[in-house]
Amino acid sequence: xxxxxxxxIRLRALGHAFAGRPALHALDADIRRGIITGLVGPDGAGKTxxxxxxxxxxxxxxxxxxxxxxxxVTAGDALRLQLGYMPQxxxxxxxxxxxxxxxxxxxxxxxxxxxxxxxxxxLLAFTDLARFTERLAGKLSGGMKQKLGLACTLLGSxxxxxxxxxxxxxxxxxxxxxxxxxxxxxxxxxxVLWSTSYLDEAELCGEVLLMHEGRLQYSGSPQALMDSMxxxxxxxxxxxxxxxxxxxxxxxxxxxxxxxLQGHAVRLVLxxxxxxxxxxxxxxxxxASLQTVKPRLEDAFIDLLGGGPGGDSPLAEHMPPAxxxxxxxxxxxxxxxxxxxxxxxxxxxxxxxxxxxxxEIFGLLGPNGAGKSxxxxxxxxxxxxxxxxxxxxxxxxxxxxxxxxxxxxxxxxKFALYSNLSVAQNLEFFSGIYGLSGTRQRAAVADMVRVFGxxxxxxxxxxxxxxxxxxxLALACALMHQPPLLxxxxxxxxxxxxxxxxxxxxxxxxxxxxxxxMVTTHFMDExxxxxxxxxxxxGRMIASGTPDxxxxxxxxxxxxxxxxxxxxxxxxxxxxxxxxxx
Amino acid sequence: xxxxxxxxAALCRKESYQIVRDPSSILIAFVLPVLLLxxxxxxxxxxxxxxxxxxxxxxxxxxxSRFVQTLQASPxxxxxxxxxxxxxxxQLQMGEVRGVVILRSDFSARVRQGQGAAAxxxxxxxxxxxxxxxxxxxxxxxxxxxxxxxxxxxPAAATLTVQPRYWxxxxxxxxxxxxxxxxxxxxxxxxxxxxxxVVARExxxxxxEALLSTPVTRAELLLSKIIxxxxxxxxxxxxxxxxxxxxxxxxLRGSLWVLFVVTSLFLGSALGLGLLLSTTTRNQFIxxxxxxxxxxxxxxxxxxxxxxxxxxxxxxxxxxxxIPARYFVSALQTLFQAGEIWPVLLINLLFLLLSAAFWLGLxxxxxxxxxxxx
Numbered sequence: 001x002x003x004x005x006x007x008x009i010r011l012r013a014l015g016h017a018f019a020g021r022p023a024l025h026a027l028d029a030d031i032r033r034g035i036i037t038g039l040v041g042p043d044g045a046g047k048t049x050x051x052x053x054x055x056x057x058x059x060x061x062x063x064x065x066x067x068x069x070x071x072x073v074t075a076g077d078a079l080r081l082q083l084g085y086m087p088q089x090x091x092x093x094x095x096x097x098x099x100x101x102x103x104x105x106x107x108x109x110x111x112x113x114x115x116x117x118x119x120x121x122x123l124l125a126f127t128d129l130a131r132f133t134e135r136l137a138g139k140l141s142g143g144m145k146q147k148l149g150l151a152c153t154l155l156g157s158x159x160x161x162x163x164x165x166x167x168x169x170x171x172x173x174x175x176x177x178x179x180x181x182x183x184x185x186x187x188x189x190x191x192v193l194w195s196t197s198y199l200d201e202a203e204l205c206g207e208v209l210l211m212h213e214g215r216l217q218y219s220g221s222p223q224a225l226m227d228s229m230x231x232x233x234x235x236x237x238x239x240x241x242x243x244x245x246x247x248x249x250x251x252x253x254x255x256x257x258x259x260x261l262q263g264h265a266v267r268l269v270l271x272x273x274x275x276x277x278x279x280x281x282x283x284x285x286x287x288a289s290l291q292t293v294k295p296r297l298e299d300a301f302i303d304l305l306g307g308g309p310g311g312d313s314p315l316a317e318h319m320p321p322a323x324x325x326x327x328x329x330x331x332x333x334x335x336x337x338x339x340x341x342x343x344x345x346x347x348x349x350x351x352x353x354x355x356x357x358x359x360e361i362f363g364l365l366g367p368n369g370a371g372k373s374x375x376x377x378x379x380x381x382x383x384x385x386x387x388x389x390x391x392x393x394x395x396x397x398x399x400x401x402x403x404x405x406x407x408x409x410x411x412x413x414k415f416a417l418y419s420n421l422s423v424a425q426n427l428e429f430f431s432g433i434y435g436l437s438g439t440r441q442r443a444a445v446a447d448m449v450r451v452f453g454x455x456x457x458x459x460x461x462x463x464x465x466x467x468x469x470x471x472x473l474a475l476a477c478a479l480m481h482q483p484p485l486l487x488x489x490x491x492x493x494x495x496x497x498x499x500x501x502x503x504x505x506x507x508x509x510x511x512x513x514x515x516x517x518m519v520t521t522h523f524m525d526e527x528x529x530x531x532x533x534x535x536x537x538x539g540r541m542i543a544s545g546t547p548d549x550x551x552x553x554x555x556x557x558x559x560x561x562x563x564x565x566x567x568x569x570x571x572x573x574x575x576x577x578x579x580x581x582x
Numbered sequence: 583x584x585x586x587x588x589x590x591a592a593l594c595r596k597e598s599y600q601i602v603r604d605p606s607s608i609l610i611a612f613v614l615p616v617l618l619l620x621x622x623x624x625x626x627x628x629x630x631x632x633x634x635x636x637x638x639x640x641x642x643x644x645x646x647s648r649f650v651q652t653l654q655a656s657p658x659x660x661x662x663x664x665x666x667x668x669x670x671x672x673q674l675q676m677g678e679v680r681g682v683v684i685l686r687s688d689f690s691a692r693v694r695q696g697q698g699a700a701a702x703x704x705x706x707x708x709x710x711x712x713x714x715x716x717x718x719x720x721x722x723x724x725x726x727x728x729x730x731x732x733x734x735x736x737p738a739a740a741t742l743t744v745q746p747r748y749w750x751x752x753x754x755x756x757x758x759x760x761x762x763x764x765x766x767x768x769x770x771x772x773x774x775x776x777x778x779x780v781v782a783r784e785x786x787x788x789x790x791e792a793l794l795s796t797p798v799t800r801a802e803l804l805l806s807k808i809i810x811x812x813x814x815x816x817x818x819x820x821x822x823x824x825x826x827x828x829x830x831x832x833x834l835r836g837s838l839w840v841l842f843v844v845t846s847l848f849l850g851s852a853l854g855l856g857l858l859l860s861t862t863t864r865n866q867f868i869x870x871x872x873x874x875x876x877x878x879x880x881x882x883x884x885x886x887x888x889x890x891x892x893x894x895x896x897x898x899x900x901x902x903x904x905i906p907a908r909y910f911v912s913a914l915q916t917l918f919q920a921g922e923i924w925p926v927l928l929i930n931l932l933f934l935l936l937s938a939a940f941w942l943g944l945x946x947x948x949x950x951x952x953x954x955x956x
Contacts, residue, residue, distance in 0.1 A: 073952070093599075108798055
């Protein structure tokens with residue numbers, strides 16, 4: 001049959017468990033040649049386990065994998081040359097140059113002689129790395145590392161390519177380049193499996209395997225899935241008043257299963273296309289209008305998971321309004337003035353200015369290595385300022401860093417919890433270091449356990465929690481001392497969309513209580529929640545404004561209605577051109 | 583297990599680049615050994631030459647003065663004189679002298695009256711028992727000598743003389759056996775500590791996962807780690823031998839090829855242990871901790887290099903048979919100081935061979951071809 005020749009990888013009732021804990025449940029799927037198949041799901045969905053099973057690096061506990069008709073474990077030697085696998089932290093030797101890395105993998109994959117010369121030339125041209133052959137791999141940017149990784153994986157012309165989250169730590173521009181390269185490989189007949197936790201990336205795939213908690217939620221064309229949502233995605237525009245409250249009201253409507261902010265508008269997903277929510281009950285002002293928009297894969301994913309969480313946050317109901325001490329200007333709760341940080345000759349943050357108002361969400365958006373984290377750390381008093389000023393609540397971080405930190409709730413990228421302490425011990429510890437004790441401490445811990453539903457997990461070690469609950473716990477730990485300021489460092493990367501919605505519903509309600517939020521992100525979705533965004537690139541703030549303003553700045557004849565990512569790329573490229581010109 | 587020379591060479595080349603470009607491995611392989619050799623060669627000295635001794639002379643008589651002169655004349659004693667007992671006691675407390683001899687005001691009288699029993703008081707610093715013993719026996723020896731001389735010249739002369747002769751190390755310079763011993767510590771550091779890091783590093787950086795998805799075989803993986811570090815170890819050994827013999831003047835009486843065989847076998851077990859730790863823990867920090875406790879400390883404490891094995895408790899002595907450094911130290915000391923004493927060397931070579939086979943075999947068995955074990 002012609003159809004079966006088309007299939008490169010076959011999974012039948014495939015299951016795997018780690019130490020008795022199931023990671024994959026009876027998966028059935030076929031992966032075809034000539035397209036990019038997206039392996040899509042949040043962290044912990046089982047993507048890496050599945051790829052390792054296909055690469056023969058793990059042995060399945062039940063069911064079977066067949067790659068090119070072979071078992072990857074028993075027929076490993078025969079398969080290894082046909083299969084290119086690029087692990088998440090790709091195995092580049094950072095102390096070897098680009099060429100040395102390529103040579104090593106060429107030798108290992110048996111690419112020698114004239115064939116080697118030919119493939120090196122082809123791959124170096126393909127990845128645009130020809131200028132950097134003598135550079136140490138460790139000195140390449142994130143995007144270039146991934147391209148080199150890809151080049152090493154492609155040596156020996158494999159027929160199947162497995163890529164584990166190739167776009168993590170890669171800026172949007174390199175991300176698009178990498179995508180174009182891999183697409184051209186798929187067009188040439190290669191079977192490509194591309195794993196990602198970004199649903200917008202997955203929309204571009206020929207087919208997707210949508211995973212959640214080790215189960216396959218959907219397999220097939222993403223377009224078909226999005227088409228099935230036709231008419232159920234709406235945009236509420238022309239909102240007067242507080243759009244966060246409008247979102248909350250919308251989420252209370254039974255017709256609405258999911259909603260998120262999108263700049264000044266609110267994006268909603270309906271239970272059925274025929275039943276619209278009552279506009280008057282949303283109380284969005286006289287000019288508000290609902291308009292049908294193109295569904296996204298994320299809408300469909302959330303629908304498959306049974307809809308998003310409600311918009312009401314039990315957390316915010318419990319928190320008292322954040323008050324400012326006397327004498328603090330409500331328009332300048334967090335201030336950076338000519339903020340600069342040097343590491344030797346390298347200027348990581350270069351004369352950055354911003355002021356954040358009370359009750360505002362301000363986002364620092366930028367590619368990896370742009371200086372977001374450096375700026376962020378100076379604002380928390382974790383890193384001394386080289387020159388300029390950083391102030392929170394009127395306190396200069398140079399002089400009173402610890403006093404300032406007491407005002408801040410801080411939640412870091414990888415949820416800085418003690419993974420070998422139980423949930424209860426983590427709560428107790430973090431409340432303790434923020435100076436709570438006795439009945440106040442017990443009350444604060446009890447409140448957090450209640451509002452975040454942590455009761456069943458109290459005795460479990462934080463490291464064993466599901467990702468969504470880890471995030472809840474991290475937020476709880478940051479909030480027990482009821483800080484008026486909240487600093488979030490890439491708070492929801494890798495988290496499933498439902499947990500992400502829930503997280504932002506908490507943040508939105510906190511903001512309405514007067515809490516001021518500063519967030520760093522490279523996630524376009526998170527950027528949409530911000531009131532204002534500062535775009536950081538090469539240490540400088542190259543643009544700032546509301547999400548809609550940034551999009552407007554980037555709009556041109558080719559792209560009249562750019563998304564956040566388009567805006568980001570356009571503004572960064574414009575800055576590059578400006579730099580080259582001067 | 584098949585081996586492709588092309589792949590093996592590529593992996594060895596990669597490993598060598600990494601060694602050369604990592605300043606810490608050069609530091610461990612070439613700078614640290616020289617440092618250790620000098621510390622053990624010059625810094626630590628088990629010979630007690632010229633003990634600092636305080637003398638409190640409260641008796642101005644002729645007998646007392648003569649005894650003091652005899653003490654001062656001894657080549658093993660650096661004496662300082664005082665009349666104040668409390669001042670000397672203080673010096674002893676401060677560690678400025680190792681012992682104090684006190685001659686009371688009735689010294690001469692008591693020597694003349696009796697047999698000289700309890701005529702002098704000797705205070706030594708018991709906090710350092712080794713030195714205290716030296717001081718005590720030196721002073722007793724001098725006192726005996728003086729008593730003999732006083733009772734009429736040289737009574738025992740000509741009847742019997744003792745002429746000690748120290749075999750293998752005629753000048754009894756402790757450096758001559760400490761330096762070969764310290765080479766075993768250095769080889770342990772290079773063999774076990776350095777290699778304990780290398781496989782774990784590949785796991786931590788994710789390069790192992792990439793390697794395992796290529797056609798590399800288990801034997802190639804293992805050999806690509808062993809060969810470069812074996813060569814590095816041998817280079818460091820050559821340097822140690824050169825420094826020890828040419829710079830420090832330690833004699834080497836055995837032949838170089840036996841030294842080569844002994845070192846190769848020892849490196850086999852050290853490399854095997856290091857790689858095993860690295861492979862099973864997959865974590866650089868833990869592997870290094872284990873290597874320190876399992877290889878480095880026993881090489882110092884249980885190898886007989888500093889501490890005599892025969893004076894250890896029996897249970898501890900039994901443990902030393904499991905430490906490859908024990909056989910290496912014994913073989914090295916024999917080769918450097920005595921030459922080829924085959925009965926000693928053969929038994930050590932046999933145990934080194936067994937140990938190398940054991941550790942390398944275990945490592946080969948534990949080296950995975952998949953992420954979840956074998």
